[in-house]
Each structure stands twice: as C-alpha cells, then as structure tokens.
C-alpha cells in the first residue's frame with residue numbers, strides 16, 4: 332500500500348476521516364447488506380458467497396421479497412435478517428426457525444440493522460427509502476459501499492458532513508463514481524479540470540420524442556447493457572439516472588458543477604474519466620459488470636478477485652462517444668437545474684421522479700409524462716435550504732403530494748384519450764416515502 336492509497340491520506344473529503352475498515356487480507360470482514368434481494372444485493376452476495384472465509388455477513392435486509400431473503404439467510408447464515416413489511420415477519424421467522432438467524436421486521440428494524448457492528452454496510456436499497464438506514468450506518472461510523480444514489484441526491488451535504496464527523500468512509504459503488512474514485516487525485520484536487528461521466532444512453536438513445544411517447548414498460552426496462560432493478564432501468568431510459576449521478580458526483584468529489592460533463596458512450600466500457608489541467612485524461616475501463624465496483628468496495632483498500640469477464644478490447648473493436656441531447660432527454664436538464672438551484676431542489680426532483688417512475692411502472696402514465704411530472708413538481712414546490720434531515724423528509728413528503736396530483740391529471744387525460752388502461756404492476760412499487 333502506497334502512502335497515497337492509505338486511508339486518511341490522499342483520500343477524498345467523504346473518506347478522509349475514515350477509520351480503516353479492515354480489509355479482506357486482514358482477516359474476516361463483517362458486512363451488512365441493505366437491500367440484499369435486489370440487483371446490487373445479488374451481485375454483492377455472489378462475491379461474498381465465493382469468499383466465505385474472508386467475509387462474515389452480519390445482517391441482510393429486504394422489503395417484501397421474503398422467500399428470497401429466507402433463502403439468502405439460510406445460505407449465508409447472517410446474525411440478523413430484516414424484512415421491511417411487518418406483515419411478513421411471521422413468514423420470515425418461520426422460514427428461519429432453527430437456523431440461528433434472528434429475524435426482525437419494520438422500518439425501525441431496517442434502521443437498527445444498519446447500526447449493527449460491521450466493517451462495511453452495503454447500501455443497496457432503492458430510492459429515498461434507503462436514506463434513513465444509510466444515514467444510521469454513517470452515524471455509527473461504518474464504512475458504506477454506496478449504491479443508493481438517491482441518498483446523496485436527497486441529503487448529500489448532510490450525509491457527507493456526518494460521514495466526515497463520524498469517520499465513515501463513503502465508497503461509491505455506482506460504476507461511474509467508482510471509476511472516478513479510482514482515478515481522481517484526491518491529494519491534489521486543484522489539478523482536476525473536469526469530470527466526465529459516461530452514459531450508455533439507454534434503450535432510447537436513437538429515438539425521437541415522438542417515438543418515445545408510446546414506449547411500453549417492457550421496452551423501457553430492457554437496458555441494452557446493464558441488467559438492473561426496474562427503477563434504475565427506467566431512470567436510465569429517461570436519463571434521469573445520469574442526472575441523479577451528476578448530483579451524486581458533485582456531492583462526492585470537490586469539482587464545480589459546470590466542470591462535470593456527461594458523455595454518451597454506448598458500449599459502457601469506459602466507466603468515467605477525470606481530466607487534468609496538463610491535458611491528461613485518466614479513465615477506468617472494464618467489462619460492464621457491477622461485481623467490479625462492488626468488489627472494489629468490499630476489499631478496499633485492498634483488491635479482491637472478481638468473476639468478471641476480462642476486458643477484450645480487440646474483440647470490442649471500437650469505443651464510440653457522442654454528446655448527450657437534453658432536448659430529447661429533459662430529465663438530464665432538470666437534474667442539472669436542480670443541482671444549480673441547490674437546497675432542497677434535488678430532494679424535490681428525486682421525490683417527484685420516484686412517484687412518476689412508480690406510476691409509469693404501474694402503467695398509469697406514459698413514458699414522457701415522467702419528466703413532465705418532475706418539471707411541474709419542481710415549478711410548484713418551494714425550494715429551501717436543507718438544514719436538517721427532518722426538513723428533507725418534510726420536503727420529500729410535500730413533493731410526493733404535488734407529484735401525485737400532477738400524475739393523476741395525466742392519468743385522467745390519458746384514460747380520456749383512450750391510451751393504456753391502468754393495469755396493476757407485476758411487482759409492488761419498489762419506491763416509498765423515506766419517512
């Protein structure tokens with residue numbers, strides 16, 4: 332380990348005060364996985380399952396997928412398994428009877444799980460629902476492998492300030508931010524000229540607005556490169572995902588907003604880049620597989636083997652890049668505007684987007700309605716300074732009410748126009764108010 336990779340030296344602001352969380356090479360590392368039944372959870376448990384001597388699972392959490400949680404717990408034998416929906420506690424307890432795994436349920440149990448003694452907490456819950464448990468992990472000084480970008484969008488300054496105060500490392504797992512983390516000169520940030528976030532462009536990269544009007548849920552969740560949960564897949568299709576990532580990058584790295592750019596790169600091989608003032612541009616490349624950034628966080632500051640296909644650039648042949656089009660993807664513009672407005676504007680943006688994405692997944696509104704609802708909510712909600720978590724929660728609730736009103740108007744006019752009758756979603760909504 333060189334001096335510049337040692338925790339506490341040459342590390343970025345959110346990580347600077349971090350205690351060394353252990354490391355696979357230093358003995359068994361205790362890991363809690365919040366959102367273990369999701370896509371990030373699956374990838375995390377796959378890595379842990381292949382390295383059972385190096386990792387001990389402390390707690391696993393899910394929201395409603397109790398059968399999958401039971402199967403994971405019986406396989407990995409954590410100390411604790413928590414289901415968010417209290418109505419499912421009996422089934423969880425029954426499924427774990429005799430296994431030695433404790434079971435709990437409900438919102439406060441999810442938060443308590445994040446506070447269990449652990450070296451690393453993987454924040455893999457989707458949406459603002461993950462904010463309270465992730466904050467609890469930070470409050471307890473845990474190193475956090477942060478996949479849940481909505482946490483930073485809702486309450487970035489509060490979370491990074493608390494992380495610095497409590498010595499909690501924030502290790503970005505989003506592949507773009509993980510890439511930046513790996514090539515950023517944390518020791519001398521003044522040498523960084525700009526950050527370039529790459530984006531695949533999603534399934535509708537080449538579509539006109541008219542073509543996007545009638546896209547179906549199935550088309551929108553069908554990402555050309557990444558296999559992910561429904562919510563982030565829709566965010567990728569609208570490009571709100573890249574907008575949320577702009578705000579996330581601004582929270583994690585000391586770079587001015589106007590120096591964070593988005594570049595479309597359909598192959599998703601270059602995961603992001605950092606440009607320096609001498610003209611050097613450093614990038615992190617790899618096969619698009621979330622197990623690479625998750626492995627980075629699990630082993631940090633060491634490295635571990637990951638079962639990822641080696642990058643074969645000769646086979647791929649060419650890497651292409653093109654500018655992002657904010658006219659066809661207004662969500663990107665809205666996120667940039669919310670970031671510039673600051674205060675609670677990003678909280679409003681995120682809440683409205685969660686409401687709109689859930690409504691689209693439930694087939695109540697059209698694809699283009701998502702950005703329209705977010706824009707209308709941002710116009711109607713009052714933006715304030717985000718002084719405390721309580722204020723963030725209050726703003727989140729108000730924004731959800733306004734967004735729901737905007738959604739219902741669109742649902743009515745769609746039904747009036749004879750477009751798509753409401754059909755129940757095949758999955759329960761994965762997004763919920765954070766409070």
Ligand SMILES: NC(=O)c1ccc[n+]([C@@H]2O[C@H](COP(=O)([O-])OP(=O)(O)OC[C@H]3O[C@@H](n4cnc5c(N)ncnc54)[C@H](OP(=O)(O)O)[C@@H]3O)[C@@H](O)[C@H]2O)c1
Nearest residue numbers: 366368369370371393394395396456457460478479559560
């Ligand atoms: N998937 C990726 O490749 C990827 C890449 C980069 C960043 N991320 C970020 O990582 C986060 C997770 O994404 P994902 O794709 O893994 O999502 P996902 O597949 O939908 O999984 C979400 C997880 O959160 C749990 N959950 C949902 N609502 C909850 C609630 N109200 N309270 C507590 N737990 C709840 C789910 O439990 P149930 O299964 O029981 O519903 C599940 O375990 C998101 O913030 C996303 O933006 C994901």
